Amino acid sequence: MKKQKSELTGICRLQVQGVKDTQDLLSGKWKTVIIAALYNNGKFRFMDLGRHIEGIAPKVLSKELKDLEMNQLVKRTVMDTMPVTVEYELTPHGKSLNKVVEAMGEWGIKYRKSILKK
Amino acid sequence: MKKQKSELTGICRLQVQGVKDTQDLLSGKWKTVIIAALYNNGKFRFMDLGRHIEGIAPKVLSKELKDLEMNQLVKRTVMDTMPVTVEYELTPHGKSLNKVVEAMGEWGIKYRKSILKK
DNA sequence: GAAACTACTTACCAATAGGTAACAGTTATA
DNA sequence: TATAACTGTTACCTATTGGTAAGTAGTTTC
Numbered sequence: 001m002k003k004q005k006s007e008l009t010g011i012c013r014l015q016v017q018g019v020k021d022t023q024d025l026l027s028g029k030w031k032t033v034i035i036a037a038l039y040n041n042g043k044f045r046f047m048d049l050g051r052h053i054e055g056i057a058p059k060v061l062s063k064e065l066k067d068l069e070m071n072q073l074v075k076r077t078v079m080d081t082m083p084v085t086v087e088y089e090l091t092p093h094g095k096s097l098n099k100v101v102e103a104m105g106e107w108g109i110k111y112r113k114s115i116l117k118k
Numbered sequence: 119m120k121k122q123k124s125e126l127t128g129i130c131r132l133q134v135q136g137v138k139d140t141q142d143l144l145s146g147k148w149k150t151v152i153i154a155a156l157y158n159n160g161k162f163r164f165m166d167l168g169r170h171i172e173g174i175a176p177k178v179l180s181k182e183l184k185d186l187e188m189n190q191l192v193k194r195t196v197m198d199t200m201p202v203t204v205e206y207e208l209t210p211h212g213k214s215l216n217k218v219v220e221a222m223g224e225w226g227i228k229y230r231k232s233i234l235k236k
Numbered sequence: 237g238a239a240a241c242t243a244c245t246t247a248c249c250a251a252t253a254g255g256t257a258a259c260a261g262t263t264a265t266a
Numbered sequence: 267t268a269t270a271a272c273t274g275t276t277a278c279c280t281a282t283t284g285g286t287a288a289g290t291a292g293t294t295t296c
Contacts (some may be wrong), residue, residue: 163273165273204272
């Protein structure tokens with residue numbers, strides 16, 4: 001599409017850009033769900049997280065966690081236990097997504113209720 | 119992954135499920151951005167929306183708008199003008215995503231600032 | 237010594253998302 | 267008359283996403 005004048009104010013553009021940035025970081029089917037699970041639980045080991053999020057394959061979980069770690073939203077800690085366990089938790093940066101998680105969670109719950117009514 | 123006991127409370131599960139539901143409805147690269155643009159602007163004609171959202175192709179915009187319309191988040195109105203123009207706007211249901219849009223926008227703005235500092 | 241649990245990885249495959257470019261049908265404008 | 271603007275559609279292609287199934291490697295339990 002050709003560029004042309006836009007009547008939007010700078011503040012609006014900023015918010016739209018913000019949404020886009022957030023969206024890009026949380027791309028894919030699972031990242032927000034993983035973050036929500038960690039947000040609720042604090043910590044999770046790999047397998048527990050995988051069991052908690054129904055339908056996710058280890059390969060996918062592993063890849064998503066790596067992405068989130070790369071963007072410093074999730075911290076990975078290898079525990080000094082036998083056998084080795086690994087803990088995943090949100091970084092402060094990841095925790096700062098609380099409003100996003102809460103808003104999405106709340107909206108989804110209401111949405112589901114409104115569907116069931118019909 | 120095999121199912122096993124989960125120690126999470128029902129409320130947590132509910133929130134995670136809510137996030138998942140919302141995520142599924144807003145899947146893809148563009149839906150949240152489109153909603154944010156409509157949320158800020160109120161109404162948009164097809165081309166204006168396409169021009170406002172940098173990088174989106176008409177085909178993709180068309181498809182995303184249809185998806186959103188199908189889920190009753192966006193309303194499409196053909197105007198009685200010559201040549202025909204079409205207006206897109208959020209439905210009340212779409213507007214109820216305000217907290218999600220605001221949280222994502224705000225977080226993205228902060229995120230961008232924190233990147234620039236480094 | 238075999239099975240099971242930990243945390244993944246690897247190979248393979250299919251569906252989808254998303255992009256480009258061109259075109260269609262209508263109407264107004266120069 | 268031809269050009270441009272409106273709202274899309276169509277054909278085509280590629281990269282990514284996400285899924286299955288199996289395997290790897292270390293440790294512990296039966």
